[in-house]
Amino acid sequence: MRAQLLTAPGRNLAAADVPAPRPGPGQVLIRVRACAVCRTDLHIIDGELPHPKLPLIPGHEIVGSVVEKGTHVDRFQVGDRVGVPWLGWTCGVCEYCQGGRENLCDRARFTGYQIDGGYAELTLADQRYCFAIDPSFGDVEAAPLLCAGLIGYRTLRVAGEGERIGIYGFGAAAHIVAQVARYQGRQVFAFTRSGDQAAQDSARGLGAVWAGGSDETPPEPLDAALIFAPVGALVPAALAATRKGGTVVCGGIHMSDIPAFPYRLLWEERVIRSVANLTRRDAEEFLALAPAAGIRTTTRTYPLAEANQALTDLRSGALEGAAVLLP
Numbered sequence: 001m002r003a004q005l006l007t008a009p010g011r012n013l014a015a016a017d018v019p020a021p022r023p024g025p026g027q028v029l030i031r032v033r034a035c036a037v038c039r040t041d042l043h044i045i046d047g048e049l050p051h052p053k054l055p056l057i058p059g060h061e062i063v064g065s066v067v068e069k070g071t072h073v074d075r076f077q078v079g080d081r082v083g084v085p086w087l088g089w090t091c092g093v094c095e096y097c098q099g100g101r102e103n104l105c106d107r108a109r110f111t112g113y114q115i116d117g118g119y120a121e122l123t124l125a126d127q128r129y130c131f132a133i134d135p136s137f138g139d140v141e142a143a144p145l146l147c148a149g150l151i152g153y154r155t156l157r158v159a160g161e162g163e164r165i166g167i168y169g170f171g172a173a174a175h176i177v178a179q180v181a182r183y184q185g186r187q188v189f190a191f192t193r194s195g196d197q198a199a200q201d202s203a204r205g206l207g208a209v210w211a212g213g214s215d216e217t218p219p220e221p222l223d224a225a226l227i228f229a230p231v232g233a234l235v236p237a238a239l240a241a242t243r244k245g246g247t248v249v250c251g252g253i254h255m256s257d258i259p260a261f262p263y264r265l266l267w268e269e270r271v272i273r274s275v276a277n278l279t280r281r282d283a284e285e286f287l288a289l290a291p292a293a294g295i296r297t298t299t300r301t302y303p304l305a306e307a308n309q310a311l312t313d314l315r316s317g318a319l320e321g322a323a324v325l326l327p
């Protein structure tokens with residue numbers, strides 16, 4: 001099968017012909033129909049996340065159809081459409097798994113990082129970490145739901161019930177989270193790179209009540225702020241825009257260093273926290289909510305062979321919405 005391979009961090013992906021994988025017990029073989037490109041893929045390819053499987057097929061926002069089942073597969077049939085997210089395997093026995101926090105499993109393995117992912121014609125997945133996708137979504141449209149949607153949803157959930165939600169970094173996750181927040185009756189305040197009029201217009205188009213640069217002060221203090229851009233300097237900026245007792249949630253897996261800032265920005269019971277990975281419960285909740293909320297994703301498709309171009313466009317900030325690879 002054709003695949004895009006990472007052979008060493010810091011290199012471009014290489015087009016390769018590799019043997020088609022065969023499903024083991026509990027696994028399904030999936031013909032990939034679409035795979036979205038996530039910022040985490042860039043962090044892996046650039047070597048900012050340590051010890052990837054090598055060589056590696058990246059990609060963890062996979063939509064495809066089951067073409068073969070291993071033994072003991074009972075959740076899906078051949079022909080079913082499934083989505084495969086970042087969380088690829090957990091141990092089920094560590095204290096995190098036992099406590100309902102499998103996203104923090106000590107031995108977790110992740111799709112497109114320790115497990116080959118979806119930048120290929122075929123991929124394998126453990127059936128327990130695959131999800132049905134509502135038929136109202138096309139394959140391309142659905143792909144960004146699998147990470148931008150899921151982790152964005154978890155980020156919003158841990159931000160609490162506040163009404164005024166600030167979103168820093170208006171990429172693929174923010175596009176989806178803004179729609180979820182509006183569906184829940186909240187107000188969205190969008191923060192983009194200073195002077196990025198196009199991103200601010202797009203945020204207003206998705207229902208943001210206010211859009212401005214990340215160096216600007218919103219018209220009202222925020223109840224919570226979600227940071228999706230991998231820029232540590234946004235943490236003190238978001239704290240300064242957040243009211244007493246509010247929460248700032250960092251939604252990314254990697255961020256530049258957070259600069260020193262005055263304690264008064266944190267005082268008055270403001271909270272800074274991060275979100276790591278996802279649980280299967282997040283996936284089930286969000287994939288049920290997405291059709292009910294009428295979530296629409298903005299995508300730009302690339303042939304699988306142009307994966308490097310899609311990554312370059314994501315890196316440069318040239319993309320509105322999500323890049324999606326088509327094998």
Ligand SMILES: [Zn+2]
Binds near residue numbers: 092097
């Ligand atoms: Zn575990």
Ligand SMILES: [Zn+2]
Binds near residue numbers: 038039040041060147
């Ligand atoms: Zn991701």
